[in-house]
Amino acid sequence: MSIQPAASLPPPPRHVRRTKKYVTSVKVFAVLALLTLPWWCVPEFGKYNDVRRLLASGVMTTATVTDSAAEDHFHAGTIYRMTVKFTDTRGRSVSSGVDVDYHTYSSTSLGSSVMVTYLPADTDVCRVGKVTQAHIAAVVREFLIGFGAMAGFYFLLAVGIARDDRKQRLLLTNGEVVQATVTRLTRAKEKNYEVTYTFDIDGRTHRGVDRIDRSILKAPEVGETLDVIVLPAHVANRKAVAAMVDFEVER
Numbered sequence: 001m002s003i004q005p006a007a008s009l010p011p012p013p014r015h016v017r018r019t020k021k022y023v024t025s026v027k028v029f030a031v032l033a034l035l036t037l038p039w040w041c042v043p044e045f046g047k048y049n050d051v052r053r054l055l056a057s058g059v060m061t062t063a064t065v066t067d068s069a070a071e072d073h074f075h076a077g078t079i080y081r082m083t084v085k086f087t088d089t090r091g092r093s094v095s096s097g098v099d100v101d102y103h104t105y106s107s108t109s110l111g112s113s114v115m116v117t118y119l120p121a122d123t124d125v126c127r128v129g130k131v132t133q134a135h136i137a138a139v140v141r142e143f144l145i146g147f148g149a150m151a152g153f154y155f156l157l158a159v160g161i162a163r164d165d166r167k168q169r170l171l172l173t174n175g176e177v178v179q180a181t182v183t184r185l186t187r188a189k190e191k192n193y194e195v196t197y198t199f200d201i202d203g204r205t206h207r208g209v210d211r212i213d214r215s216i217l218k219a220p221e222v223g224e225t226l227d228v229i230v231l232p233a234h235v236a237n238r239k240a241v242a243a244m245v246d247f248e249v250e251r
Contacts, residue, residue, distance in 0.1 A: 032154060044143045051139050054131040058117040061086050065112050066095065068105060080105035082128070089120050096126040104128060167237055175229040175237075180208065182220045193219040199228055201235060208238045 063086035071079045080102055085095045096118065100108075108114060118126040127135070180199035187193055192211045199206055208228060212219060220226060230238040 032157070036150070041147075044139075044146070048136070048139045048143065050125045051127070051131060051135050053119060053125060054117050054127060055133070055136065057119060057121075058127075058131055059089060059120055060115055060117050060130060061088075062113050063116045065108055065110055065114060068108070068110065070105070082108065084114065084116055084126065084128070086116060086118070088118070088123055094118075094123045096123055098126050098128055100128050170231060171229050171237060175231050177227050177229050180226045180228040182222050182224045182226060183207075185219060185222055195220060195226070197226055197228065199230070201230065201232065206230075206235050206238070 063084035065082055066085050067083035069081055071081060080100050081097055082100055082105065083095060083097050085093065088094050096116075098116065114128050115130065116126050116128055117131045178199050178201065180197040182195055182197050184196035185193060186196075191214055193214055194209060194211050196207065196209050199208070228238055
């Protein structure tokens with residue numbers, strides 16, 4: 001009676017664990033909010049406060065336009081600005097810069113006269129025309145629109161980071177390491193390589209694409225094997241272990 005050789009057992013599954021902590025989406029969102037919201041809110045609050053003071057204590061007078069320019073700002077777009085010269089209540093000749101809309105900027109020539117409202121105690125606070133409650137409402141509306149747009153951008157950014165964090169956590173806690181074969185290698189950018197690879201699970205071949213930072217890891221060659229971490233229940237959730245930083249494969 002012949003004895004059949006025992007079938008070789010499959011290698012035990014290997015898992016991946018991080019060797020260093022990584023920044024979560026909550027931390028990224030908090031840092032961005034703390035750094036940029038004051039940068040956005042402080043100037044806008046100053047603009048609101050100036051209009052409120054002009055409405056309460058402003059004085060109207062005739063001024064002469066001495067200069068005008070358009071300036072590009074990162075968070076506010078193009079700002080149109082004019083320099084006006086007038087005589088204040090103390091008889092002093094004052095020159096002040098004022099922000100105006102495009103219509104006022106384009107229709108007002110140098111040397112022409114305009115009506116301005118200014119603060120006698122602080123002549124740098126000045127606006128073209130008469131200041132009314134509508135100006136306060138316009139400043140508030142502009143702030144809310146800008147704040148809403150920025151909050152929406154942060155929200156979408158946080159959702160994207162949170163989804164990536166969740167995928168990473170699932171891969172690191174429940175993923176299994178399998179062997180993949182490199183089928184294609186192209187340079188995606190100057191410092192990155194795009195690696196296409198295939199791997200088999202339950203008799204089916206799957207394909208994946210990842211990017212590897214060549215400053216961290218050497219680019220593999222076509223035909224070379226890579227360790228790839230996958231979620232067996234969701235093969236679409238995969239990542240080349242070779243492209244991950246601060247990790248360790250448990251064997």
